[in-house]
Amino acid sequence: MNGWIGTFLRIDLTTGKISTQPLDADLARDYIGARGLGTKFLFDEVDPTVDALSPANKLIFAPGPFTGTYAPSGGRYNVVTKGPLTGAIAAANSGGTWGPALKYAGFDAVIFEGKAPKPVYVWIKDQQVEIRDASHLWGKTVPETSDGIRAETDEDAHVACIGPAGENQVLFACIMNDLHRAAGRSGVGAVMGSKNLKAVAVIGTGAVTCANKDRFEQVVMKVRAIIQQHPIGGTGLRLYGTDVLTNVLNEIGAHPTKNFHDGYYPTADKIGGESLTAKVLQRPKGCFACIISCGRVSKVTNPKFKGQGEGPEYETAWGFGSSCLIDDLDAVTKANYICNEYGMDTITMGSTVACAMELYDIGAITKEDTGGIALEWGNAEAMVEMTRLTAIGVGFGKKLALGSYRLGELYGHPEFSMTVKKQEIPAYDPRAIQGIGLNYATVNCGAAHVRGYTIQPEVLGVPAKVDKDTIEGKPELVIKYQNLTAALDAAGACLFTTFGIGAEELAELLSAVTGVEYSTDDFMKCGDRIWNLERLWNLRAGLSAKDDMLPERLLKLPIKTGPSKGSVNRLPEMLPIYYERRGWDASGVPTDARLRELGLA
Amino acid sequence: MVVSYFGMLRDIAGRKEEDWEQPAATVGELLHRVVAEYGPQFGRWVLDNGDLLNLAIVLVNGRDVRGLQRLATPLKPTDNVTLFPPVAGG
């Protein structure tokens, strides 16, 4: 096979059995890889009603056919499992260099089953796979774990691991690879911790081959030129990172502020990309095969929040910043470093702190609950301390570790949790941007922006500007983005290549590298298929149309100030049209006809 | 008329915002004056052959001119104009 390796690993952590299996060519063709392949394995092998933190859940790591080649910014992998935060399918996407290493070692995926009797890590050196004792690593941070494993395996080993947060099953614990890259959302790190799996270390000396080298090189050069000449993919992201969006969203009044009380934060500029570049940025960083380099190598010298690492991204700056009424960049960056070192999702962490601040504000929680900390709006030290306590599982941190939904419920105010399917909504106010609201409501993994990033047309104007306040055409737009992204994720490509290219170029790249011909329609159909498979699994897990919702606040409480003042999200008008356009019935269930069309019936 | 600059436009203009004392009647008139002031290295991020650069984000009181009348969008002396070069994120 080309692009794909043709083999995947299966590791039963309960028994210690390690086996390899061939990758079926038809499966590869229909699901492409990464998110698609992981979803197919999960669908076929895991009962959707299992407890996400039980040994019956499986944890699947899968790169795509692009991963390990020079497909521009095509070095990604996915982690697919049942998410403990949401009770739904979880597919977390990460960059760095770990995904390519797994391909070079000779595998398209590794499926972890069961639970190890004691903490272990897995060491993959080409075809040599070992389960090793990790008791001396348990309790260590992500950097300490990486150092420790490299010292006893290979100094160039690529390490994907959990920190103490995953071990303590913080419901939004993540998996970190290459120190600073995260397979972030839905608690995939907690699943890893529940299996007593501390890390997966890989080194590979094998090759990823290409079916049609000349054609691939030609398409790669064409795609590189398009992206590099694109002002966003080629310049904007390298100069300012994703955090440049803080001011963009704020100036149109769509920057959620104070736990979505408002859509405009007067001092947001202090935590925006321009300030980041001026104050804490050292240099840009790129993932494997990346030509965009949106990564931020940063350092905080302020002794109060001293640290070094990568980030913050837009979502992070928002979550620890505007959402909590904090405009201290050093504090926000420090909270980001803590999340990276201990392995936690920054969106959920920030939004959970904001929810806690709202509970504190009305007296639903007091200093007695917080261990004496005044968890007031705008208190930067308190925000950082709460993040730290959650990371180490101490005091009020243990409650925050549940995420905002369960926290809100615990203290009698679930309406303060800005979540969909119990996952925190990211940094684009759906009252000011109609399409992204529909996306949040319908993404199978819970509220997420990257799964259907309609911000591109609705705010940025890529490829063309669409009115953010209209609901007309939004269901079709959201569906198109959701399908495209599913196929793109499955290929191992980075979402940011869409600042420049679309399904046509991605299909060309995929055809050239694999030797399997994908038309643009074929490519989009794979995405559609993956989307519907995720949906079917969720329905069997017990989710239904009632989970395709938005919090009351976003449907009923208009934005207070700023250019989008007075708006609410009109989800109830868009959702029925969305179901219809998806070929689902009025309850959001895929019809048999639709499933047959996609080869799923 | 307050004009605010973001992204690399800030570095090129050398400031975050300024009070444009001579009000312009339209967005186009204003942009041409701003570009005349700061030169082609500024201009390339907002204009494209005299027309609005498609990926630039120009706001009048927080509303995107691409949904209004683009460069022909009228301006009042009390309006706030915000200029972003093409930017992105996630």
Add this chain to the structure above:
Amino acid sequence: MAKMLMIHADKCTGCRNCELACSMSHEGAFRLQATSVHVYTWEREGFSVPMMCQQCNDAPCIKVCTPNALTRDAVTGLVNLDHAKCIGCKMCVQACPFGNAVWDEVANKIHKCDTCGGDPQCAKFCPSHALEWVDDTVATRDRKRAFASKFKDAFSE
């Protein structure tokens, strides 16, 4: 005037496009043990450095090569490796003070940068201009000038 591959490590983003381009153009596949350029990344500091044969004027590898597989081309200034003459003794690996001669146990050969016949693919694929194929005089001038301007700025206050 000879050309050289100038390394601007401060611009390196650690993306490995250079390694991928090198292995694809020489070996026809993406295999990172089969490259002549290697990138070293220090993840904590976020700093990366690409390294490849420096085509030394007075090359230790040439001195130790008994079959004369390694020779110096007076015109291009490059240290050429004739794989047909190479006996795989790995003395060049021992001798290179920079570690830039690499033994590939899978392909049973030495990898050493050959500048792709004067059109280095690594420089072409580098997205951040961390690798530049330049005249060996201009190459140093730009960096010198950049530092000289710091003196100018310091003294002009």
